[in-house]
Amino acid sequence: MTTQIALTALATSVSLISLWILFFWLYRDYRVDLFRQRMFELRDELFELGRTGEIAFHHQAYGLLRTTINGYIRFAHRISFLSVILVLRDLKALMATLPATRFARLPEALQTVEPGVRVKLGSIVGRMHFLVADQLILTSATMWAVLVPVGLIFLSRAIGTRALTFVRRQPIWRFVRAHTIEPMDAMARAVGAEA
């Protein structure tokens, strides 16, 4: 190995180590803080329902939902894609004990509140689950590597034509076309015209 190649390998290794630390420590810590902040906002919304008297603080649904949010906030640093896989593996044994406990009674408790409040509590529960899914996907390296590109492909397919039509109406489109698309088209024509 020449000195130049060894130096390049060393620089690459150092860059990859930095990226690894950035993703698995700094970015993960940031995501945990973001998740907790969003959960605190949901908990504040729930508290506001109690403060305005829409639901009593001692109501079972209020207590269970608040406890669930508290649990997610407290153990946000341990939520991972791997733990979901392990839960799925152990699902049978877990479900054999969980339904009998008070931790599993939130759906039943939600049925005991007034319909108007139930809709609001249901909205909080829905957003809470969305945040958990969001956290699972965006903190997993595997999910980043597989799901995000797939999601972007579907997104571009869904809005691609509309986005292109919108961009074509913008003044900058002429500049973009002149400097990127037309030279590319010209090159393609040149290659295509070759016998």
Next chain:
Amino acid sequence: MVQGRRSKEELDAQVRIRRIDATASVANTLIRVSGLSFLGFCAWRSIAALAGHATLASIGIRALGSVYVSEAAAWLLAVGSVGYGVVQRQLRRREIARFAPLLRDKERAIDPKRTSSQLTDRGDTKPGDQL
């Protein structure tokens, strides 16, 4: 609301969840550390390849000689951005520590049985929960 004596089923469920939690935590730590170790090994092999071919001073001169201004600026930007993020985070923690007790006391005045997420006053994970 969810306090008081715990039934056998609850304790069983909690033990099972804790076991899953601990397994996932150990596996995640292994993934992080093994990846870092592998990259560290690659860096070490690169350094080993340089042994006998070049002195530290010549490597330094060669490395500095091949650094472009744009590359140096990119590195400076990356390190500066991370530093900025870390400092901002510390500042936010201090703000949380300043305002969290006020909010907690206000909420407790309205709901005396208010339950807590058990985070520290700075918004960090409780030391016993870190695993």
